[in-house]
Amino acid sequence: MRTLQAQGIHHITFVGADRQTSIDFWEGVLGMPFVFEQPNLDNASESHLYFDPGDGRLITVFTNDERRPDRTRTSTEPGAVHHLAINVSRATFSQAMERLAERGIEHSGVKDRGFMDSIYFSDPLGFLVELAAYRFEPPAGSSHAEVLFEAHRIRVENGDRSIAEIHLADAIEAIIARSRPSLSKDRAPEQAG
Incomplete structure (x- = not known):
């Protein structure tokens, strides 16, 4: 039987609260440029915001200005997404705790993962986000x-x-x-x- 061969993640879409909360977090905290917006083509009451995470792919968020942020931790039950890991440079990682603290964002501190280091914190909707920095660079031509x-x-x-x-x-x-x-x-x- 033949596979449906994946060639990378195209985009990841989150259900957000209001528009400004999403812009403030994805662009204001994580530095992902807000590149375009259109209506959610499957739900006319929502807007669909698109952010550039830096690798040519997209993070998108469905928003509705009637919804308010709720910091309650999102589900970790089977079938739910546990967290999103965002790649950052070693230079950015070394500044992450200070920059999160400047914004009043609580975090896990540095976690040693052997091949990378991680810092975890929650977005305004209680979704767990990880900043991940590899401890190595692959040889040229390798991943x-x-x-x-x-x-x-x-x-x-x-x-x-x-x-x-x-x-x-x-x-x-x-x-x-x-x-x-x-x-x-x-x-x-x-x-x-």
Whole structure:
């Protein structure tokens, strides 16, 4: 049976409250430019706001000015979306706690995820948002997913519980060895030191 081959996320749509709450959060807090707006074509009482998260895809929000924000945590029951992770640079990540505090936004503090660091906080509607910063850059021509795939293989082979920086470093080395030929028979130095 053939698959419906995915090639990335096209967009993610949230049900928001009023229009300004969405603009203030997605653009004002997270820096995603508000790129266009039109009516929700399936519900005339709602507007459909489009934001650019920086990777050529879209975050969209259905809004209705009759709805008010409710910070009660959104459902975490099976079938619900637990959180949205947003990629940020290491430079931005290092400033995240200070910048969230400036806005009075409570957060989790830095969480060590082995291959990345995370900070969690809620949007004005109680939806959990994660700022995620990778601890590595993939080799040119490779993706983060390729490095993680290789790091997972190494982790499992070593019997380790989760991916750590040693697995990432070894994965990057393996990917480079496979993708970039060398005239040397062995890439290791002949003499130590």
